[in-house]
Amino acid sequence: MDSKVNAATWAMARGVSVVICNGMQEKAIKTIISGRKVGTFFTDCPSNATTSVDVIAENARSGSRVLQKLTPSERASAIHS
Known part of the structure; x- marks a missing residue:
């Protein structure tokens, strides 16, 4: 390889x-x-054009927090849309 x-x-x-x-x-x-x-x-x-690892990690944390605040039906809707 x-x-x-x-x-x-x-x-x-x-x-x-x-x-x-x-x-x-x-x-x-x-x-x-x-x-x-x-x-x-x-x-x-x-x-x-690259994004730093720190920025990517912060975006992932931020997105995770948004997802945690959603109800189960809202999460399911986000996945299936």
Whole structure:
């Protein structure tokens, strides 16, 4: 697996996104091109567009508090909508 990740890193450094998937799967490439989530997708993310772990954690805590205040039927409605 290390060599696959190294190859993906090499391709990304040259501006190419990569999908690592089971090549033995029938029609693997057509499945990926059609947009289905197959395998592991590697893409470059600009460093200025990332959100810090602290901000993500705070957002998760905030969302958790909102969910805790909901009634069971309100939570079910949020999940099934």
